[in-house]
Amino acid sequence: MQNRERRTTYAEALDCVFSLAKFGSKLGLERIRRIMASLGNPERQLRFVHVAGTKGKGSVCAFTARILEEAGYTVGLYISPSLVDVGERISVNGTMLSPEDFLDTFGAVWSAIGSVSQDDPVTVFEVFTAMAIVHFARKKVDVVVWEVGLGGLYDATNVIPVPEVAVITNIGLEHTDRLGNTVEEIATQKAGIIKQGGITVLGHQDYPAAQATLLARAETMENQIALAERDYTFSSQRFTPDSVTFDYAGVVLGRQVSLPDVTLSLRGTHQIQNAASAITAVVALAVKDGIDVPETAMRRALGQTFWPGRMELVPGTPTVLLDGAHTQTAAKYLVESLHAHFPGQRFTMLFGVLMDKDMDGIASILAPEVDTIVLTRVPDNGRAASPWELEEKFLRYHPHDSIVVEDDTERAYEKARSLTPDGSWLLVTGSLYLVGAVRKLMGLYTFVRP
Structure with missing residues (x-):
């Protein structure tokens, strides 16, 4: 008891x-x-x-x-x-x-x-x-x-x-x-x-x-x-x-x-x-x-609703786009939305997800849309997928030399930032837990409307 x-x-x-x-x-x-x-x-x-x-x-x-x-x-x-x-x-x-x-x-x-x-x-x-x-x-x-x-x-x-x-x-x-x-x-x-x-x-x-x-x-x-x-x-x-x-x-x-x-x-x-x-x-x-x-x-x-972590654009160097696309359906709509809102924009992607998701299905949709991929583990979650397991999935749809694995979220975020060239943006996606962790690293602690 x-x-x-x-x-x-x-x-x-x-x-x-x-x-x-x-x-x-x-x-x-x-x-x-x-x-x-x-x-x-x-x-x-x-x-x-x-x-x-x-x-x-x-x-x-x-x-x-x-x-x-x-x-x-x-x-x-x-x-x-x-x-x-x-x-x-x-x-x-x-x-x-x-x-x-x-x-x-x-x-x-x-x-x-x-x-x-x-x-x-x-x-x-x-x-x-x-x-x-x-x-x-x-x-x-x-x-x-x-x-x-x-x-x-x-x-x-x-x-x-x-x-x-x-x-x-x-x-x-x-x-x-x-x-x-x-x-x-x-x-x-x-x-x-x-x-x-x-x-x-x-x-x-x-x-x-x-x-x-x-x-x-x-x-x-x-x-x-x-x-x-x-x-x-x-x-x-x-x-x-x-x-x-x-x-x-x-x-x-x-x-x-x-x-x-x-x-x-x-x-x-x-x-x-x-x-x-x-x-x-x-x-x-x-x-x-x-x-x-x-x-x-x-x-x-x-016209004023604010919902953080959902196609949330944060200007900076690089510009960061945060979106919790953790299912095949969400990944499909994310790609569709990228083309609708930002045609021609190039991306580096930081990605992590929980192990109960369709990792292969999500990889097949997202991998062809980005230049470089940094895979990490969703922090502080026992259900997080291994980034090395994610790498196996993403390698089926993306060149090997454009995929980086970093287990630690903070180091992965810094690595993804450094791998984002001028003119490109950093897309952070997958689990909302990862998006939340990156928002915190960026100093975006507030949920209050802008």
Whole structure:
């Protein structure tokens, strides 16, 4: 049995939470339900927009939260992983969880956990999920934008009641060891957030089989459905180095919406899909609850949303582009976005990823697009892929003399910088944990909007 005394300092509380990492990541709702019951089920006091998917769910959350904030609502946002500071995971109107609030919510949750058996210990993610619910309930937020951690059906975030709106973004092959070997199996897990009698927004799907699976679940659960390319569309995409512009049109729960010339601050061809899903989710929420979201607030929010580590451009010598492309789907959209925003630009790439990713598939997409590759190990993560194993994959698609292996992240970053010639940029991609580590090395500690 483990002693669950409340710690008195922020550092001790963090150590206490992350000591649970040795037990790994586990799906299932039994533990989080027990914690919530012990706390008096504060999740039942809150209203949620629940977001799942393989690609884009974090960006959809960022857009959705910012739109609602600009409309005057108090919005809780729960995301994972954090890039630099764990407080990033839990924020209210863009202000991340402070050490003081962390200690307060940690104390309540840790007390609720009590003594946990070694046979079924709680996970780090479950603790953070419970802390987020407690914090948002105490702050009496109007809406919580709630990102799934892994899958959906058995993810700890699914402890909530029927959400105001469920959103499912583009689905691809990921976590096949946990979620299934086909897009249909993975889509079934993601569709687990769709509950009886709710509202579901389905984003663009690269795989028709995934869309069919999601639609079937939403129909079985008697949901009102807004489906991309049927009920809402995005067209006339235009790209500059710093922005994306497109036209949105749709009929959402009977309300007709037309937003020509929407400009996004986030780069990426995929961000059009994400912004369209966020617009649709907000309109659905507005129709359902009779809330007011002015078009001016929507446009302002979409043009100002900041989401670090996603096509984030940092000027300097060299210019650095940070993007967490850790699946085949993400790698495909990264390459597409590079050509759309920066045609003709040459890159050196720093890359590291976790071992459960499709390393060969990602290598086949990214390797032909860059001049020199520096491979490293994602720091402070027991699931990090060996850079020498990565080298075996990348050698199939890139010349041997243009690949460098450096196990240490800081040395790898400096090596990549030194190997980036004048006129070229440094692309840092792969795991978001690597992107976060490099942001920290660059002195980009803040998650606060610029």
